[in-house]
Amino acid sequence: MKKKYYDYSVGLNTPYWIQELRTPKGKLIFRFDTPQNISFFVVSGLVLLAMIMINVNTSLFSIMHRITFGLSIILWVFLPLKLAKFYCEYEPDGKKMHQFLVDGMIYFFQFVANNKKIYHGIRVTDNELDVLIFEKTKF
Numbered sequence: 154m155k156k157k158y159y160d161y162s163v164g165l166n167t168p169y170w171i172q173e174l175r176t177p178k179g180k181l182i183f184r185f186d187t188p189q190n191i192s193f194f195v196v197s198g199l200v201l202l203a204m205i206m207i208n209v210n211t212s213l214f215s216i217m218h219r220i221t222f223g224l225s226i227i228l229w230v231f232l233p234l235k236l237a238k239f240y241c242e243y244e245p246d247g248k249k250m251h252q253f254l255v256d257g258m259i260y261f262f263q264f265v266a267n268n269k270k271i272y273h274g275i276r277v278t279d280n281e282l283d284v285l286i287f288e289k290t291k292f
Contacts, residue, residue: 190241197237204229 170188175181208215217228245253269276 193237193241195237196240197233200233200236201229204232 169191171191171194172185172188173181174183240250243250248256267276269278271277
């Protein structure tokens with residue numbers, strides 16, 4: 154009789170979901186209508202941090218604040234949440250977004266940014282290709 158092994162990848166690949174935010178003493182701070190993935194909070198925090206860094210280094214947000222009469226403040230809430238939700242929910246080519254971005258960067262650096270030609274699976278320069286001589290074969 155063969156032994157059946159349990160596939161732990163199913164349990165390990167499930168994301169952690171957050172439905173309530175509580176203090177260490179247990180007091181409820183905020184309750185989400187639908188549970189949110191942990192990466193949602195990470196990405197929204199990073200986008201908010203990037204927006205703060207842009208605001209400190211440039212006066213882009215202050216100019217927008219003057220032009221739109223204060224409506225640019227909505228960007229501080231709307232933009233991080235929408236980008237984080239898009240990052241967490243959208244799966245291009247059936248992959249997670251971070252894996253898709255890494256694969257895209259690998260493709261860019263290996264094929265787009267590298268000007269060498271591929272000949273028999275090896276990268277060669279144009280000078281090495283000039284050495285190759287193609288002759289007619291007699292059958």
